[in-house]
Amino acid sequence: MEGIRTARTTPASMPTNLLLLLLFGVRVLTICPPMCTCSRGHRAVDCSARGLAILPDSLQHNIHFLNLSHNRLQDLDGLLNHFDHLRTLDISYNHLHHLPVGLPRALWDVRASGNYIRQLEKNDTAYHWNLQNLDLSHNLLERVVLINNTLSNLQSLNLSHNKFWTVPTNMPYNLEMVDLSHNYLLQILPGSLDRLPKLSRFYLHANRFTSLSNGVFSRLDGLQLLTLGDNPWACEDEENTNHLLTWMQQTPAKILGCPCYTRPTCGEAHLANRRTWHSAAFTEPPLGAGARHPGHRAPMQVVTSGYLSKSAQLNVGQYPSAVNSSGPGEQVLIVGGGFLTSTPHSLSTHSSTTIRTRSTKKVLPSRARSTSRQIHICSFEITIWSLLLTVVIHCAC
DSSP: OHHHHHHHHHHHHHHHHHHHHHHHHHHHHTOOOTTSEEETTTTEEEOTTSOOSSOOSSOOTTOSEEEOOSSOOOOOTTSSTTOTTOOEEEOOSSOOSSOOTTOOTTOSEEEOOSSOOOEEOGGGSTTOTTOOEEEOOSSOOOEEOOOTTTOTTOOEEEOOSSOOSBOOSSOOTTOOEEEOOSSOOOBOOTTTTTTOTTOOEEEOOSSOOSOOOTTTTTTOTTOOEEEOOSOOOOTTOHHHHHHHHHHHHHOSSEEESOGGGSOSEESSOOOOTTOOOOOSBOOOOOHHHHHHSTTOOOOOOBOOOOSSOTTOOOOOOSSEEEEEEEETTEEEEEETTOOOOOOOTTTGGGGSSOSTTSOHHHHHHHHHHHHHHHHHHHHHHHHHHHHHHHHHHHHHO
């Protein structure tokens, strides 16, 4: 009898155990660190501006977006390599002195602006074949070593507001945007730009150029926009400036900030109404916004410079409709729906992906969606509990 009783109770208890395991699994998959906010099934995690000095634990291994910006993180070496599905990582405005070692190879976007990074070694970006956007602006960089065959998909490289004296060599060949504005650049070594056929937007304003070598831009067949303003060009040295001015008259690219004040706008190309123009500093929307539109990619944000003084602002939006001169030293691209302007370094933190810097009007809808997700999860759990109760009653009968 005892054997028969065991045979009867064991099969009946199996569905109960399975339901308990299922319910426990739901709890495990919906863990979100208490100091963070999560969306998109807890795969988009925003831990920005929380005063964090260490990486939050209990992060899911299958997260796609991770925002750690505006914290006090100093060392993330080896702490992120197990996030095999991570696509976007924002570690901007922390206390990092180097790019973290062992970043996931699945990354598409890395934003590390506003730290204390002084150099980028070849191993820091090795094996990142999937990386498309790299933002290292507002650091202390003086030297970068890039291996173009391991960064074959890199399209946007932002190195603005650093301490470069020479344009980096051996840049990845698929680059479409390079921002080297607001550095200490004095020269471009011959041949440095010869292997960049897709480079269309090149920002060199606010540097220390007095002249450039003959033919330095001649191999940039895809160039559409070049900024040269706010540089101390040696206009009295006609021998070294005439070749540059001649090239600018012949190129189809748009040149903003002509050397020696020849004209406010150089080149023969004009911005078409439907042509998409991105600015130099690429900053994607908050992770909450990305969760609302998974396929949406925001335009890169903004580039500064007029052709006379640093106070002149060049506002670049997604669909510029016209080019007007609002003053002798300012070029403004008029944008349908508003203007985008860059800010000094002291204010540039507001361009990060943190949700806390956004207005409450944008946050409230995401909270509503988060609440609806919680209600949905709760209803799912109630359904499981009801099934469990039914099984238990059936077994008891």
